[in-house]
Amino acid sequence: MARDLSTSDDPVDYSQPFDINVAGRVHRLPPYLFGRINALLYEKRRAGDDVIDLGMGNPTDPPVDQVIDKLAEAARDPRNHGYSKANGIANLRAEVASKYLKKYGVRLDPDSEVMVCIGSKEGFSHLCLALMGPGDTAIIPAPYFPVHSYAVMLASGNVIALEVADSEKFLRNVAYTCEHLMPKPKLLIVNYPHNPSTVCVEPEFYAEVVKLARRFGFMVISDLAYGDVAFDGYVPPSFLAAPGAREVGVEFTTMSKGYNMAGWRVGYCAGNADMVRALGTMKAYYDYGLFTPVQIAAIVALRHTDAAVEAQAKLYQQRRDVLCQGLDRLEWEYEKPQASMFVWARMPAAWREKMGSIDFAAMLLEKADVAVSPGAGFGPAGEGYLRLSLIENENRLRQAVRQIGRCLGG
Numbered sequence: 001m002a003r004d005l006s007t008s009d010d011p012v013d014y015s016q017p018f019d020i021n022v023a024g025r026v027h028r029l030p031p032y033l034f035g036r037i038n039a040l041l042y043e044k045r046r047a048g049d050d051v052i053d054l055g056m057g058n059p060t061d062p063p064v065d066q067v068i069d070k071l072a073e074a075a076r077d078p079r080n081h082g083y084s085k086a087n088g089i090a091n092l093r094a095e096v097a098s099k100y101l102k103k104y105g106v107r108l109d110p111d112s113e114v115m116v117c118i119g120s121k122e123g124f125s126h127l128c129l130a131l132m133g134p135g136d137t138a139i140i141p142a143p144y145f146p147v148h149s150y151a152v153m154l155a156s157g158n159v160i161a162l163e164v165a166d167s168e169k170f171l172r173n174v175a176y177t178c179e180h181l182m183p184k185p186k187l188l189i190v191n192y193p194h195n196p197s198t199v200c201v202e203p204e205f206y207a208e209v210v211k212l213a214r215r216f217g218f219m220v221i222s223d224l225a226y227g228d229v230a231f232d233g234y235v236p237p238s239f240l241a242a243p244g245a246r247e248v249g250v251e252f253t254t255m256s257k258g259y260n261m262a263g264w265r266v267g268y269c270a271g272n273a274d275m276v277r278a279l280g281t282m283k284a285y286y287d288y289g290l291f292t293p294v295q296i297a298a299i300v301a302l303r304h305t306d307a308a309v310e311a312q313a314k315l316y317q318q319r320r321d322v323l324c325q326g327l328d329r330l331e332w333e334y335e336k337p338q339a340s341m342f343v344w345a346r347m348p349a350a351w352r353e354k355m356g357s358i359d360f361a362a363m364l365l366e367k368a369d370v371a372v373s374p375g376a377g378f379g380p381a382g383e384g385y386l387r388l389s390l391i392e393n394e395n396r397l398r399q400a401v402r403q404i405g406r407c408l409g410g
Contacts, residue, residue, distance in 0.1 A: 055371040074293035084289035088116020104238040120252040120267030125151040130278035132157035138187040143382035178216035191223040193339035196387040206242035213248040220249025228258025230339035231317040319390040326401030368407035
């Protein structure tokens with residue numbers, strides 16, 4: 001029989017509540033504003049309702065068969081089931097470097113300037129932990145993709161969110177913030193094509209970012225999640241292609257969008273060797289790297305499926321056109337996107353006066369069986385807007401517009 005090692009002879013009262021004291025960083029996180037919509041969506045689907053989901057940017061099209069076949073082949077090899085390297089296998093890092101050279105003219109050292117992540121979101125979050133600490137400040141885009149704000153907060157940093165609608169104004173505001181804030185911001189996060197607003201930039205924008213980074217001494221993280229999903233001949237530029245970019249920052253890319261590999265969780269960090277090394281230090285303590293067969297299949301995807309990626313972008317362009325035509329009939333305001341998987345639309349004026357975007361999105365879900373992302377979920381700058389994704393097929397998009405129109409009395 002084990003000895004009672006407690007220091008008191010008093011009996012333990014197991015009926016009393018036990019307090020769990022979570023860290024202060026958890027309390028710093030604001031309420032999850034998508035929670036209400038997600039809960040309602042779950043309940044409706046559980047009840048058997050056919051909900052058209054234009055909310056999450058979660059691709060519904062599959063990867064090409066060649067990639068799936070390679071995954072299956074690699075998974076059958078018993079040598080591929082052990083722990084993988086935290087920074088990714090060498091051949092995959094070399095393939096990422098090859099893509100950057102071919103697509104952007106950027107020459108990277110795959111050993112020191114490229115790292116494989118378990119999705120770019122994981123890499124971004126761990127890099128914030130490596131770079132930020134109490135008292136440090138990051139400038140982020142507004143409206144913002146949640147992880148751009150929350151990863152900084154979880155790293156005990158502070159955020160300043162600047163509007164991205166006008167890229168020149170954004171740069172001026174970055175300079176103004178750096179000139180008037182003490183201590184100066186440590187990090188600038190840029191995200192183009194922008195999620196959720198779909199704002200795009202030209203290469204000259206990044207040249208100015210590098211100049212500002214040099215002038216004020218901040219590091220840069222570029223999130224190029226939608227670099228493979230662009231329309232009408234537009235080619236999203238890479239931050240790393242700007243002169244001097246690798247001296248001041250890194251860029252995250254992903255295979256979730258153009259390659260339809262969202263659930264595979266394949267992302268990359270590339271650029272400044274010191275920042276990549278810092279990320280690698282964090283990852284070495286947190287994970288053993290991505291499952292090797294997934295990395296092997298990703299090599300095949302990068303090496304052989306450019307045509308499929310281009311075809312997927314054209315498919316999203318066709319869906320964009322269908323959705324925009326429907327929004328025109330509803331007389332909604334929006335900027336036709338040049339890239340990304342979304343349309344960022346303003347709520348109708350009559351409804352903006354009655355309710356916020358979360359209530360409006362909940363109404364569309366409850367009464368029209370259409371799920372959309374409320375703009376408030378992307379910070380205060382998103383209030384009054386909705387993000388509609390392009391993941392459903394054209395017929396479903398047309399049906400979604402009809403159901404929204406009936407719901408709103410159109």
